[in-house]
Amino acid sequence: EAQVTQNPRYLITVTGKKLTVTCSQNMNHEYMSWYRQDPGLGLRQIYYSMNVEVTDKGDVPEGYKVSRKEKRNFPLILESPSPNQTSLYFCASSLWGAPYNEQFFGPGTRLTVL
Amino acid sequence: GIQVEQSPPDLILQEGANSTLRCNFSDSVNNLQWFHQNPWGQLINLFYIPSGTKQNGRLSATTVATERYSLLYISSSQTTDSGVYFCAVGGETSGSRLTFGEGTQLTVNP
Numbered sequence: 001e002a003q004v005t006q007n008p009r010y011l012i013t014v015t016g017k018k019l020t021v022t023c024s025q026n027m028n029h030e031y032m033s034w035y036r037q038d039p040g041l042g043l044r045q046i047y048y049s050m051n052v053e054v055t056d057k058g059d060v061p062e063g064y065k066v067s068r069k070e071k072r073n074f075p076l077i078l079e080s081p082s083p084n085q086t087s088l089y090f091c092a093s094s095l096w097g098a099p100y101n102e103q104f105f106g107p108g109t110r111l112t113v114l
Numbered sequence: 115g116i117q118v119e120q121s122p123p124d125l126i127l128q129e130g131a132n133s134t135l136r137c138n139f140s141d142s143v144n145n146l147q148w149f150h151q152n153p154w155g156q157l158i159n160l161f162y163i164p165s166g167t168k169q170n171g172r173l174s175a176t177t178v179a180t181e182r183y184s185l186l187y188i189s190s191s192q193t194t195d196s197g198v199y200f201c202a203v204g205g206e207t208s209g210s211r212l213t214f215g216e217g218t219q220l221t222v223n224p
Contacts, residue, residue, distance in 0.1 A: 031210045043214040058211065088155055094210055098144035101210050102162035108155045
């Protein structure tokens, strides 16, 4: 089944404790992206990657890191999480370029930073 | 960047009713998607529709790219249709980045 998977789905952690949220897709997509969703602010892009070893900042990259060492994986790293990073996170992937650029989203990771 | 406006922000229906959700956008797009966010927070792809008309069961969508709007039609609504409906667009100059609207909160009562 074609899908985007994220792990963990739920995480409660404390300020400053490094964490990684994994994202994997099995559709051979070049493009991958991370979004966060917050009440009143909607969904905003954090980072994206157009292919292996190619990453760039989205709208809200502060406090996050990413890497793209393999085409299928795009982990999101919070080196020193803070309470303002409490959010619902989504990973997405697509082929690159219209008309093939429909994005598919993972199930989401609900993160709480205490 | 591209602006996306959805209307109405909230909609309450009785089961069986029909509804139309609207998405206006401010620039040319090469991607437009409609999503349903269910009560568990998952984003479900409904339509990929940068132009034209598509139908899937009780749902259909139309995008008029030249006039910069898209419509999502829900017919014979069911309680399971409840949730938030998002329109997201990708501008022709923004690569594959999607800009989301604020969503329409739909409640379908039995």
